[in-house]
Amino acid sequence: MSPTAVDLQALRFRWRGAASDCLAIDAFALAPRERVFLQGPSGSGKSTLLALIGGVLTPSTGQVQVAGQALSTLSSAARDRFRADHIGFIFQLFNLLPYLSARDNIMLPCRFSAARRQRLQQAGQTAADEVLRLAEHLDLSPALLGRPASELSVGQQQRVAAARALIGRPGLIVADEPTSALDADRQSAFLDLLLGECAASDAALLFVSHDPRLAQRFDRVLNLADINRAAPSGSGGME
Amino acid sequence: MSPIWHLTWRSVANRRLSVLLTVIAVALSVAMLIGVERLRNDAREGFARTIAGTDLVVGARGGAVQLLLYSVFHMGNATNNMSWESLQKIAALPQVDWVVPLSLGDSHRGFRVVGTSSGFFEHYRFGEDESLRFAAGRAFAPAPEGIFDTVIGAEVAARFGYREGDHIVLSHGSGAGVSFADHADKPFTVVGVLARSGTPVDRSVLVSLEGIEAIHIDWQGGAQIPGLHISPEQVRKFDIRPRTATAALVGLKNRVTVFRVQRWVNTFADEPLTAILPGATLQELWNLLGVAEQALLAVSALVVVVGLAGLMAVMVASLGERRRELAILRALGAGPRQILALLMLESMTLALTGICAGLVLVTAASAALAPWLASTYGLRLGIGWPSMSEWVLLGAVFAASVLASLVPGVRAYRYSVADGMTIRM
Ligand SMILES: Nc1ncnc2c1ncn2[C@@H]1O[C@H](COP(=O)(O)OP(=O)(O)O)[C@@H](O)[C@H]1O
Ligand SMILES: [Mg+2]
Numbered sequence: 001m002s003p004t005a006v007d008l009q010a011l012r013f014r015w016r017g018a019a020s021d022c023l024a025i026d027a028f029a030l031a032p033r034e035r036v037f038l039q040g041p042s043g044s045g046k047s048t049l050l051a052l053i054g055g056v057l058t059p060s061t062g063q064v065q066v067a068g069q070a071l072s073t074l075s076s077a078a079r080d081r082f083r084a085d086h087i088g089f090i091f092q093l094f095n096l097l098p099y100l101s102a103r104d105n106i107m108l109p110c111r112f113s114a115a116r117r118q119r120l121q122q123a124g125q126t127a128a129d130e131v132l133r134l135a136e137h138l139d140l141s142p143a144l145l146g147r148p149a150s151e152l153s154v155g156q157q158q159r160v161a162a163a164r165a166l167i168g169r170p171g172l173i174v175a176d177e178p179t180s181a182l183d184a185d186r187q188s189a190f191l192d193l194l195l196g197e198c199a200a201s202d203a204a205l206l207f208v209s210h211d212p213r214l215a216q217r218f219d220r221v222l223n224l225a226d227i228n229r230a231a232p233s234g235s236g237g238m239e
Numbered sequence: 240m241s242p243i244w245h246l247t248w249r250s251v252a253n254r255r256l257s258v259l260l261t262v263i264a265v266a267l268s269v270a271m272l273i274g275v276e277r278l279r280n281d282a283r284e285g286f287a288r289t290i291a292g293t294d295l296v297v298g299a300r301g302g303a304v305q306l307l308l309y310s311v312f313h314m315g316n317a318t319n320n321m322s323w324e325s326l327q328k329i330a331a332l333p334q335v336d337w338v339v340p341l342s343l344g345d346s347h348r349g350f351r352v353v354g355t356s357s358g359f360f361e362h363y364r365f366g367e368d369e370s371l372r373f374a375a376g377r378a379f380a381p382a383p384e385g386i387f388d389t390v391i392g393a394e395v396a397a398r399f400g401y402r403e404g405d406h407i408v409l410s411h412g413s414g415a416g417v418s419f420a421d422h423a424d425k426p427f428t429v430v431g432v433l434a435r436s437g438t439p440v441d442r443s444v445l446v447s448l449e450g451i452e453a454i455h456i457d458w459q460g461g462a463q464i465p466g467l468h469i470s471p472e473q474v475r476k477f478d479i480r481p482r483t484a485t486a487a488l489v490g491l492k493n494r495v496t497v498f499r500v501q502r503w504v505n506t507f508a509d510e511p512l513t514a515i516l517p518g519a520t521l522q523e524l525w526n527l528l529g530v531a532e533q534a535l536l537a538v539s540a541l542v543v544v545v546g547l548a549g550l551m552a553v554m555v556a557s558l559g560e561r562r563r564e565l566a567i568l569r570a571l572g573a574g575p576r577q578i579l580a581l582l583m584l585e586s587m588t589l590a591l592t593g594i595c596a597g598l599v600l601v602t603a604a605s606a607a608l609a610p611w612l613a614s615t616y617g618l619r620l621g622i623g624w625p626s627m628s629e630w631v632l633l634g635a636v637f638a639a640s641v642l643a644s645l646v647p648g649v650r651a652y653r654y655s656v657a658d659g660m661t662i663r664m
Contacts (some may be wrong), residue, residue, distance in 0.1 A: 017659075047660075047661045050660070051660050051661060054568070054570065054660060056569055057659050076574060076575075077574050077576070080572050080573065080574040081572060083570070083572050084571060084572020085572075089570040089571075089660065091567075091570070091660075094563045094567075095567065096567070097246070097250075097567060097568075098253070098564075099250055099253030100249055104249075108242070108571055109571055109572070111242035111245060112571050112572040112573065113572055130616050133590050164571075180601075211568045227485075238400055
């Protein structure tokens with residue numbers, strides 16, 4: 001049995017210069033291969049939580065474990081490497097480096113992470129093959145792959161971002177409102193592809209959105225407000 | 240580090256248009272800096288190799304630098320001449336090996352005429368003790384046969400296509416190009432053309448001192464005496480022995496006595512004279528010019544600083560729109576230090592491109608300008624690989640660009656620490 005994908009214990013976080021805590025979570029866990037839908041109004045701290053899980057931010061107190069590794073025991077450089085090895089991120093918009101082709105964007109994690117390269121190798125795949133395979137599964141034509149990222153449509157960009165998150169099979173995919181820039185049809189198509197690929201690569205998925213219509217396809221639906229004891233500050237609710 | 244290298248190159252290539260202008264600015268500033276350095280070193284070298292083997296230069300009392308400039312480098316004019324008698328007394332000193340008189344003041348189509356003795360061809364040395372060589376012909380014959388003979392420098396011959404046997408007319412005064420009064424009645428015959436030496440001799444027309452006397456025999460105070468005309472044939476009947484000289488080159492039997500002879504000349508009772516050691520006076524000249532050179536170099540350095548500042552301003556300005564990109568890199572596993580490295584590498588790549596382009600530019604420019612500089616100013620530019628001092632300057636520029644690239648680098652570092660993966664716009 002592989003270790004818990006994400007495990008938060010007594011976590012507190014406050015932005016520098018902020019008057020109150022942004023997050024105060026007693027416990028939260030994400031099982032391996034589990035698919036969780038996390039919702040909450042804008043400004044409630046969803047993205048902040050994801051950055052804590054990614055080890056980009058460090059909690060004021062408490063513990064963040066990813067794939068059984070306590071991030072606080074790692075140096076910041078080791079945390080960066082750990083993130084590259086074990087987590088794939090997809091954001092709401094502008095996920096790609098505009099000056100790289102779609103293909104180079106997808107391969108980028110392999111440049112940062114030796115572990116991802118290794119996993120591909122162990123599966124007997126080359127990065128180039130894997131790009132083609134993922135592209136096919138995510139409905140991206142091979143002709144698109146050579147194009148600069150800046151020339152792709154938003155829907156194509158999000159699928160390229162998904163392929164980039166998935167390449168080299170990280171154990172955890174974190175998606176921060178990846179569908180909110182897409183129209184309703186494409187939202188559900190994108191979600192199909194993403195869920196399918198996460199299942200295929202045995203990755204857990206933490207999917208953040210403020211759109212409850214997408215929630216029913218997940219193993220578990222969670223409201224950030226239900227686990228966050230910190231009083232939400234800022235402009236909650238408006239998007 | 241490897242992903243960062245890869246990204247640096249792609250990112251720079253992507254913004255090639257927007258950075259092109261700043262790279263050009265850096266290139267121009269570097270070209271200027273290296274150009275100034277090269278010009279000043281080559282000028283120094285040219286000066287230093289102009290005179291060798293001469294122990295003392297003697298002229299009328301005056302500034303040492305001035306005497307050196309007008310006698311050897313043909314720059315400026317003498318205020319006074321020295322008498323022939325004084326010259327002969329110097330020549331008679333037991334320590335003195337040879338004396339070569341120089342008489343200046345006339346010109347030919349912008350080139351200086353130097354009246355001298357045939358000893359000039361024997362004793363004048365340049366570079367590493369090299370003698371003048373004849374590309375064609377011979378030295379002028381001793382008076383009276385050779386009075387109207389002339390030997391011309393390589394540049395004079397090349398400019399006007401003169402050859403042995405051609406006749407040329409000298410002009411009174413050293414007006415550059417414009418002759419005020421020609422000695423048209425007494426033309427000279429080219430009997431020799433000197434090989435190129437890279438010294439002011441290339442740009443000289445050499446005649447005998449007697450020739451100088453002869454063309455001025457019916458002149459007074461810078462104009463021909465009205466009604467008096469003496470033909471070249473008649474001239475030989477007159478006393479055309481030289482009466483004055485502008486300066487003289489002196490060689491000693493033993494260099495050890497140089498200060499004694501110098502003191503003797505400087506305290507000469509019959510006439511106020513100055514004797515200088517060419518090497519020491521050249522050093523004095525460098526010290527004088529040093530301030531101007533340093534100022535020029537400092538201005539060039541400042542221009543480089545401006546160029547680099549412009550480059551960094553463009554980099555910093557682009558950071559605003561690249562914050563998103565930095566956040567993506569963070570999510571992919573780049574640490575703030577790698578972000579710092581990325582921005583520094585980008586800036587340094589641009590600076591280095593500018594430096595290399597500047598070097599190419601200055602090399603191309605000096606190759607293009609070298610013939611003109613050589614013929615107009617007698618300045619020989621070194622073309623090719625940068626010299627040691629140029630490498631030092633280039634290194635300094637690169638070091639400055641490394642320092643300057645810290646500005647966008649540190650700023651990006653701060654952004655990436657503050658933003659994490661999320662940007663608050
Ligand atoms: N880089 C940052 N620096 C300071 N405060 C931030 C930063 N990013 C977000 N915040 C604050 O943290 C709170 C939660 O923001 P965020 O996690 O982006 O919410 P969500 O993703 O749920 O919309 C907001 O009050 C926001 O102002
Ligand atoms: Mg958010």
